[in-house]
Amino acid sequence: MKFCSLYSGSSGNSLYVSAKDTAILVDAGLSGKQIERAMNAHQLKPEKLQGILVTHEHRDHIHGVGVLSRRYRLPIYANEDTWQAMENKLGKLKPELIRIIPESQPFPLGDLEVNSFSIQHDAANPVGFTLHDGKKNIAIATDTGWxxxxxxxxxxxxxxxxxxxxxxxxxxxSGCYPYPLKQRIKSSIGHLSNVDAAEIACYLAHQGVAHIILAHLSAENNYPLLAYQTVATALEKKSVRPGKDLNLAVAKRSGPGTLTTL
Ligand SMILES: [Zn+2]
Ligand SMILES: [Zn+2]
Structure with missing residues (x-):
């Protein structure tokens, strides 16, 4: 199984996952060209994609979904509520490329088994995904306040x-965001902080999770080294050594990270 964060952050998200002959994107929240450029950097071919999974309808997750679907005839997978909330933002779509996914029930997408789980965020029915190729498992959980x-x-x-x-x-x-926006981000339907991520990372490390990718960093209220150090310090306090006991990385806002093979 292969994983690569193409872009991750409040200005746009797209993750690449492949297994055997199946390659997909989870979200496509930048222009089609930007996503193609990030894929090309790792010699990943957009023509080989077999679908786009959508977590929720916010622009930073769907901006390029319609364009890529039209350009490469890609089916788009989202739950019913997300479809209702995003359909008029995607442009004209071929009806056969609209796929409504079941809630919390696994379904096949080529060589992958996909499952969704509810997350806490101010969108219609936001989800995270697990992806399984028969041997390895990946979970994606961003845009969640809790x-x-x-x-x-x-x-x-x-x-x-x-x-x-x-x-x-x-x-x-202490930043410049207006008070209501600060409250929204901090709320249980907003976004996880570095300290929240650190606490969860400690738990996951002790359960044997081998790779943790910190994602969806804010441009205004975070920077990669700070996120990394907050989580790494918490792990070290629990005697987990990032880089040795597990791979800890920060997904980049503006381009692709490493292509990880599991
Ligand atoms: Zn987002
Ligand atoms: Zn969001």
Whole structure:
């Protein structure tokens, strides 16, 4: 199984996952050209994609979905509520490329088994995904103000977890955002902070998760080294050595990260 974050952050998200002959995107929140450019950097071919999974209808997750679907005849997978909330933002779509996914029930997408789980965010019916190729497992959980025990349990069984580490609380509180926006981000339907991510990462590390990718960093209220150090310090306090006991990385806002093979 292969994983690569093409872009991750409040200005646009797209993740690449492949297994055997199947390659997909999870979200496509930038222009089609930007996503193609990021894929090309790793010699990944957009023509080989077989679908786009959509977590929720916010622009930073769907901006390029319609264009890519039209250009490469890609089916788009989302739950019913997300479809209702996003359909008029995607442009004209071929009806056969509209795929409504079941809630919390696994379904096949080529060589992958996909399952969705509910997350806490201010969108119609936002979800995270697990992806399974018969051997390895990946979970993706960003844009969530809170992680339930159920979701923690799901994530603990994974080989790789993409975990939101959106903001540093002190930067958010002292920053220039208007008060209501600060409250929204901090709320249980907003975004996870670096400290939240650190706590979850410690739990996942002890459950044997081998790769944790910190994702969806805010441009204004975080920076990669701060997110990394907050989580790494918490792990070290629990005697987990990032780089040795597990792979800890920060997904880049503006381009692709490493192509990880599981
Ligand atoms: Zn987002
Ligand atoms: Zn969102």
């Amino acid at each position: 992680i339930s025990e159920d979701v923690k349990t799901i994530m603990s069984k994974m080989d790789l977890v993409v975990l939101e580490s959106n903001h540093d609380l002190a930067m958010l509180e």
